[in-house]
Amino acid sequence: MTDRRTRIAEAGIRILAARGARALTHLNVDRDLGLAEGSTSYYARTRRDLIVLVVDRLATRTGDDLAAHDVPGDLTPRTAARLVVAGLDDTMRRADDHRARLILLLECHADPELRASLATRPRMREKFARTATSMLRKLNVDDPDVHAQDLAGLVDALLMQRIVRAAPIDEEDIIAAYLTGLAARTP
Template identity: 40%
Template sequence: MSRRQEIADAAIELLAAEGMRGLTHRAVDRVADLPEGSTSYYFRTRQALLQATVERLADHTAADLAALQERAESSPTGLMIGQDGLVEAVAWLLGEWLTTSRDRQLARYELSLEATRRPELREALLAGAARVRALITGLLAGSGVPDADLWARDLIAYGDGLLLDHLLSDPAELPDLRPKIRALLATVGEG
């Protein structure tokens, strides 16, 4: 892992713990256990640090999506909508995002709100969202779903709603997400 990635990961951790107000170059140095001034050396401005953090989140998400695709494709039932393969894969991903990657999701929401006031962050977040949508669209299209892009948008919006709802809940109480995902996927193609 490069020093830039290490700093961006520390910024993600800090955003999750303290929000935007707690994100300073000095605080990132402290969380990353780096000498004071290290973050400023690599990212001179707050904007540069935020941009690097958004890009690092996109890298993590891309890796998560690659794992999702592998899980869905290796399912014994295949990628048929309404079948367990896709349901299991999506439930697994959301479960990961609510547990082991919880900090990343909290940081993503923090940065999403900040992006409403910073167009350059908005562009980076939208680029990452486009990658997510393209992969989900591909999974749905590969299953024969007509209008896969529209359904991908719905599935992503639904997943975001589930994430936010459960991020606001007790982290120890993670319900089985499969019935909810299965119910949504069952409506695909009905409309």
């Protein structure tokens, strides 16, 4: 992505997070960046092209937030839950990215290609899945690879809960209960 395309995408993220999907227009991006009217159209001809720039930027910025913490050798469901919550805390440093992603998931529901790019975030999910698999192995959970994907889904749901600021919940208790239940199922 060229520097101008990156700036346009980042402006799109800011606009989506602050003002919603309808505010994501070429004109609003031009204004946000202090560009001459019509400048954004040179890099993104259509609104879909503009959304693609934003989606691509979001994909490149997804990273190691949830997988950045080392998994200690002596692990319990409670300590694992604390690690996951610490990862959620870290990832919320990019709250605008997550708000923009949620808005675009709703906006792009009829566009399978964009929806898939937003929903799967393959790089982040793979890194988290490796960390989750390691945690589950240390907790002696059967089929850790399978359950790692489920844990990733649970964490994604908790992240969305934070973004929409719904009713307060105890994330650590939820994750610890889930992990305790998995560990108890193991013979």
